[in-house]
Amino acid sequence: MSQRESYTVMVFRNHTSPPRHFSVQKKTVKTVLILLAIFLCAQWYFVSEHLEQREKLVELAGLKSKLEVTKREASAANSAIEKLRFQLANMKELTTKVREMLGLQQEGFGDTISGQGGEDLSLVIPEIEFPPMTDLSMLSTAKTTLQQELAWLSTDAKVEYRDLRALVETVEQRRARWESTPAIWPVKGWVTSDFGPRRSPFTGLPAKHRGIDIRAKTGTPIVASAAGTVVHRKHDSGFGKVVTLAHGYGISTRYAHLHTMGVKVGQKVKRGEVLGTVGNTGLSTGPHLHYEVIVNKAKVNPMKFIIE
Numbered sequence: 001m002s003q004r005e006s007y008t009v010m011v012f013r014n015h016t017s018p019p020r021h022f023s024v025q026k027k028t029v030k031t032v033l034i035l036l037a038i039f040l041c042a043q044w045y046f047v048s049e050h051l052e053q054r055e056k057l058v059e060l061a062g063l064k065s066k067l068e069v070t071k072r073e074a075s076a077a078n079s080a081i082e083k084l085r086f087q088l089a090n091m092k093e094l095t096t097k098v099r100e101m102l103g104l105q106q107e108g109f110g111d112t113i114s115g116q117g118g119e120d121l122s123l124v125i126p127e128i129e130f131p132p133m134t135d136l137s138m139l140s141t142a143k144t145t146l147q148q149e150l151a152w153l154s155t156d157a158k159v160e161y162r163d164l165r166a167l168v169e170t171v172e173q174r175r176a177r178w179e180s181t182p183a184i185w186p187v188k189g190w191v192t193s194d195f196g197p198r199r200s201p202f203t204g205l206p207a208k209h210r211g212i213d214i215r216a217k218t219g220t221p222i223v224a225s226a227a228g229t230v231v232h233r234k235h236d237s238g239f240g241k242v243v244t245l246a247h248g249y250g251i252s253t254r255y256a257h258l259h260t261m262g263v264k265v266g267q268k269v270k271r272g273e274v275l276g277t278v279g280n281t282g283l284s285t286g287p288h289l290h291y292e293v294i295v296n297k298a299k300v301n302p303m304k305f306i307i308e
Contacts, residue, residue: 077146084153091160095167179271180247182225182305186255187278187289189216195301201285210299211254211292218259218287220278224269225253225291225306233265239290240282243275250297256290257281 007029009022193201193213200207224245231252232244239256243263246252259279263269280287293302 074146081146081149081153084157088153088156088160091164095160095163098167098171177249179227180249180251182247182251182253182293182302183307184223184225184271185214185306186225186253186291187214187216187220187222189214189220189278189289191215192288195303202283211256211290212302213288213290215286215288216278218278218280221274222255222258222276222278222289223272223274225271225293225302226251227271228253228269230263230265230267230269230275233261233263236282238283240284241276241279242282245269245275250295252294253302254290254292254294256292257284257288259287 005027006023006025009024011020011022013020191212192215193209195209195212198207198209199205226245226247228245228247230243231246232242234242236242236256239254241258241261242254242256243258243261244252244254255275257279258276258281261276263275269275278287278289284290291302293300293305
């Protein structure tokens with residue numbers, strides 16, 4: 001064997017012993033080195049794969065935990081949506097009942113009905129199994145469904161709010177109109193002269209009585225027949241002590257022949273609030289209240305308004 005084709009290895013056991021000689025072929029050394037390199041590369045590959053798989057498992061476990069939390073949150077959101085649906089349904093039912101009580105039609109509130117239809121799909125969060133990873137798309141689908149449901153509820157709530165607001169405004173207007181309507185007796189007593197034609201108690205000639213006379217004892221309280229503002233408080237030669245209230249909507253009332261006047265010009269009064277007391281002032285044959293109702297500057301029969 002040629003020395004060029006091999007390596008000689010000398011091993012010295014101690015300084016007194018002769019060295020031992022070994023010959024190793026170069027091909028053998030190369031083969032061993034190649035096998036060692038292959039082994040080291042394989043070890044590096046398997047270690048890298050193991051670390052990568054371990055990192056993926058950790059990441060997957062964290063993602064699974066987050067998804068579980070998201071599922072619970074979505075489930076809670078679904079319950080909240082169902083509760084909102086129930087509340088909106090109750091609001092609509094109440095709105096309808098109030099509208100019917102007031103004799104209002106839906107069209108009176110404008111185009112406030114939202115156009116909705118199609119299949120009623122309840123929001124269900126799908127069960128997500130791990131693995132495979134492709135099932136993660138189900139979470140995106142559930143999120144989109146949840147967002148759509150919230151958008152629908154938001155639109156429905158806005159429509160219902162607009163409808164309720166219009167209804168409240170109508171109720172407020174009617175309440176204000178009712179408060180301005182002279183619907184109660186201004187004094188406790190009995191009517192001695194009706195509205196319309198009569199014989200004058202002073203001349204005996206035909207005359208037109210533009211109010212009603214209510215007989216009562218002197219000092220009997222006189223109250224406002226509707227909420228309003230005192231616009232006149234004076235002593236008149238014919239009506240004596242007289243108070244006039246403006247109620248809005250073109251309606252006003254006059255209280256004449258008072259004994260005392262307990263209000264001032266500009267004062268706001270409520271229905272049933274005392275204005276003064278029955279008297280016999282001015283052109284009068286005895287203690288009574290002369291009561292008038294004026295609508296758009298025309299005197300009308302007060303009995304058309306009194307309901308209690």
